[in-house]
Amino acid sequence: MVQQAISQYLQKQQQTILSPKAILFDMDGVLYDSMRFHARAWYETATRHQLVSTPELFYLYEGRTGESTINELYQKTFHRDATEEEKKSIYKEKAALFNQYNDGKAMQGATEVLKAAKAYDLQTIVVTGSGQHSLINKLQHTYPGYFKQEKMVTAFGVKFGKPHPEPYLMGLEKAGVQAHEALVIENAPMGVQAGVAAGIFTIAVNTGPLDDRVLLEAGADLLYPSMTALAEDWDNLISEIKNFKQIRHELHK
Numbered sequence: 001m002v003q004q005a006i007s008q009y010l011q012k013q014q015q016t017i018l019s020p021k022a023i024l025f026d027m028d029g030v031l032y033d034s035m036r037f038h039a040r041a042w043y044e045t046a047t048r049h050q051l052v053s054t055p056e057l058f059y060l061y062e063g064r065t066g067e068s069t070i071n072e073l074y075q076k077t078f079h080r081d082a083t084e085e086e087k088k089s090i091y092k093e094k095a096a097l098f099n100q101y102n103d104g105k106a107m108q109g110a111t112e113v114l115k116a117a118k119a120y121d122l123q124t125i126v127v128t129g130s131g132q133h134s135l136i137n138k139l140q141h142t143y144p145g146y147f148k149q150e151k152m153v154t155a156f157g158v159k160f161g162k163p164h165p166e167p168y169l170m171g172l173e174k175a176g177v178q179a180h181e182a183l184v185i186e187n188a189p190m191g192v193q194a195g196v197a198a199g200i201f202t203i204a205v206n207t208g209p210l211d212d213r214v215l216l217e218a219g220a221d222l223l224y225p226s227m228t229a230l231a232e233d234w235d236n237l238i239s240e241i242k243n244f245k246q247i248r249h250e251l252h253k
């Protein structure tokens with residue numbers, strides 16, 4: 001399965017080799033089990049403002065900037081753009097509710113994935129659309145030694161949110177690697193689209209309520225049901241990638 005995924009990736013992205021040196025991690029729903037609190041905070045805030053939504057909708061919107069999510073809700077409900085004032089005040093409300101609900105729990109299996117990445121000498125980098133100010137402190141507290149501030153991509157550094165490739169292109173730049181030298185780990189359809197648009201082999205982990213199909217249709221190269229499942233398959237995944245390189249090398253001799 002991995003071999004087939006690599007061959008399809010190479011063809012699709014017109015690359016000749018996959019040779020990972022860095023892993024670009026999305027944050028919410030990958031490193032933290034926080035998406036249910038985001039969805040709940042969004043849904044309650046939207047309902048308060050008579051904006052039509054469902055809790056599940058926010059899993060589909062995950063990765064967008066807050067302002068673009070609010071604008072989308074206004075378009076859906078009132079067929080007009082949200083004003084700057086509406087965007088600012090509604091986002092503030094949502095953020096306050098999220099902070100109230102969020103328990104800050106790490107995603108199960110994420111530490112094991114990070115450990116496994118380190119064991120193979122792969123750089124670990126965060127690429128998130130989140131704009132929480134204490135992000136780096138939080139990451140260093142939960143995952144000590146894995147993330148450096150100067151190598152983070154957050155809402156403060158990017159102009160376009162996911163599904164635009166910009167956040168992941170910036171991640172590549174910060175890691176000092178090319179697209180075929182990285183892997184993306186994502187839980188959201190728009191995050192997967194962003195990773196694929198940046199030309200990177202993108203692994204989806206389905207940690208939320210969406211159907212697998214949604215992540216595969218977004219272009220995921222591989223899919224795991226959880227971070228724990230990815231951690232358990234890590235050695236196999238890396239050795240399959242190495243074998244693939246070896247086979248191609250033999251063929252081209």
Ligand code: MG
Binds near residue numbers: 186187
């Ligand atoms: Mg996410």
